[in-house]
Amino acid sequence: MDRLRVLVADDDPNVREILRLFFQSHQYELLEAGNGAEAVELVEREAPDIVILDVMMPVMDGFAACREILKKRDIPIIMLTAKGEEFDRVLGLELGADDYVTKPFSPRELMSRIKAIFRRMQRKPAGEEESRAVYRFGELSIDPERREVLVDGHKCAFRPKEFDLLAHLAKSPGTVYSREQLLEQVWGYDFYGDIRTVDVHIKKLREKLALLKHTYIETVWGVGYKFEAVTGDAQNG
DSSP states (O other), X not given: OOOOEEEEEOSOHHHHHHHHHHHHHTTOEEEEESSHHHHHHHHHHHOOSEEEEESSOSSSOHHHHHHHHHHHOOOOEEEEESSOOHHHHHHHHHHTOSEEEESSXXXXXXXXXXXXXXXXXXXXXXXXXXXXXXXXXXXXXEETTTTEEEETTEEEOOOHHHHHHHHHHHHSTTOOEEHHHHIIIIIOSOOTTOTHHHHXXXXXXXXXXXXXXXXOEEEETTTEEEEOOOTTTEEEO
């Protein structure tokens, strides 16, 4: 991986200083903003690889900054929240953030989250080096290598975790996954038991696939979710 440019937006200069020293010692380039408005401007001007947004900031808070940034660029975003309340976490994910970290946190934990996001964005499914797999279900086509989803021949944009979740479910039609299993297998680390994270992403997937004639992603009450293809629908190749 090339040297990452990380933008940290936090109104606490001590937090920015700690992260700057830590990330620079690991060969990351750090950009800093003291509020959400500065973060939006820096994203446009400096094109960082990932953005870390504190929720509570003056001028423009992290939620508003997240909205504005994603209007301009499709870029991974991690939210920082001091409250640790479910509303904050879920709202950030619904706005399009890829992850969140609750304060207080260690710089090492934040770096682990960053690495996990880029691993998911860059990895190839098993066996794909020799033969590229494309999952086709009627008007829905999922290409894991290109990270591309076509709905009736038209591209549909997905956030990194949304795509990973959809591809994971589609890879094994009919298999029922609990929320805990999806957190472990898609997110790749302990998400501190916040199973609402999966529900939020399933909701976003369904909204983006709303034009399909078939639902595909089904809720198995009391258990979790599964990808259900129409009989005779699935093709792989």
